[in-house]
Amino acid sequence: MNAPVAPRETGGPGPTLRADGLQVALGDHPVLHDLSLSLEPGWTAIVGPNGAGKSTLLRTLAGLLTPARGSVWLQQRRLAEWPARERARRIAWLAQQGDTSGDLTVRETVQLGRLPQLGLFALPGPADEAIVDEAMAATECSAWQHARLHELSGGERQRVLLARALAVRAPVLLLDEPTTHLDPPHQVALVRLLRRLARGHTVVSVLHDLPLALQADRLVVLQAGRLRAEGEHDDPALHHALVDVFDGALRIEPLPSPGGVQRYITVPHLPADAAP
Numbered sequence: 001m002n003a004p005v006a007p008r009e010t011g012g013p014g015p016t017l018r019a020d021g022l023q024v025a026l027g028d029h030p031v032l033h034d035l036s037l038s039l040e041p042g043w044t045a046i047v048g049p050n051g052a053g054k055s056t057l058l059r060t061l062a063g064l065l066t067p068a069r070g071s072v073w074l075q076q077r078r079l080a081e082w083p084a085r086e087r088a089r090r091i092a093w094l095a096q097q098g099d100t101s102g103d104l105t106v107r108e109t110v111q112l113g114r115l116p117q118l119g120l121f122a123l124p125g126p127a128d129e130a131i132v133d134e135a136m137a138a139t140e141c142s143a144w145q146h147a148r149l150h151e152l153s154g155g156e157r158q159r160v161l162l163a164r165a166l167a168v169r170a171p172v173l174l175l176d177e178p179t180t181h182l183d184p185p186h187q188v189a190l191v192r193l194l195r196r197l198a199r200g201h202t203v204v205s206v207l208h209d210l211p212l213a214l215q216a217d218r219l220v221v222l223q224a225g226r227l228r229a230e231g232e233h234d235d236p237a238l239h240h241a242l243v244d245v246f247d248g249a250l251r252i253e254p255l256p257s258p259g260g261v262q263r264y265i266t267v268p269h270l271p272a273d274a275a276p
């Protein structure tokens with residue numbers, strides 16, 4: 001995942017995306033409670049226990065769920081006030097369980113990422129095809145561009161769906177569990193790609209893997225639908241919040257930091273009776 005991905009403009013001053021007092025319910029089940037958050041250009045990882053509301057928050061930020069109270073702001077305008085296509089040009093979305101149905105080839109799937117820019121009736125031109133090539137190269141799926149999606153493995157499909165999101169060329173990328181099904185080398189490649197994208201895009205990803213999440217610029221910790229902590233990846237208070245939220249299943253270890261500010265990593269804490 002090493003090909004260049006052109007940075008985009010992220011709009012005017014201030015945060016690109018802002019959640020203001022969000023209350024979101026799914027059916028009768030209140031999920032997000034009075035949640036406020038600012039997302040700036042850079043890479044933010046959203047972490048928290050199962051059921052904390054991470055996907056619900058991401059889907060609300062993408063405009064796929066409507067809050068019962070509160071608003072999402074994209075640049076200086078409420079998300080709900082943006083025309084749908086304008087919004088789709090600005091926010092690229094990778095779902096937790098991506099749609100892999102249908103009989104499309106890899107290339108056709110990635111070409112769908114150009115739809116918000118092209119509209120329904122324009123055909124992709126050479127510039128769009130170049131963007132599709134670049135997106136496939138960035139996630140290393142060019143080699144199977146003529147294969148059908150259902151012929152691929154889970155990790156291969158995930159890389160194609162990520163390429164489709166990249167092909168939008170949106171200033172905001174919302175990625176729900178982008179490392180799902182990826183093997184360790186491709187997880188590392190994805191982290192490199194996200195770090196590179198973070199220079200010029202607002203990248204927000206839900207991640208369960210804490211060592212990967214700690215590669216982000218900032219972390220947002222959710223617990224039971226509330227914002228529990230947020231901070232930079234080397235903020236000791238953030239690490240303490242992580243240990244607390246994950247109920248002692250993690251421990252904080254100091255990293256070698258010769259001559260500089262002490263840095264920490266939070267790692268799984270295996271009790272002795274869980275060892276092999």
Ligand SMILES: Nc1ncnc2c1ncn2[C@@H]1O[C@H](COP(=O)(O)OP(=O)(O)OP(=O)(O)O)[C@@H](O)[C@H]1O
Nearest residue numbers: 026027029031048049050051052053054055056057
């Ligand atoms: N369609 C639904 N109807 C009612 N409740 C739902 C629905 N979908 C999810 N929930 C509930 O909403 C809460 C938040 O779900 P969400 O998927 O946002 O959590 P999450 O933090 O992303 O979890 P995970 O880490 O397991 O992916 C959970 O308690 C879940 O059971």
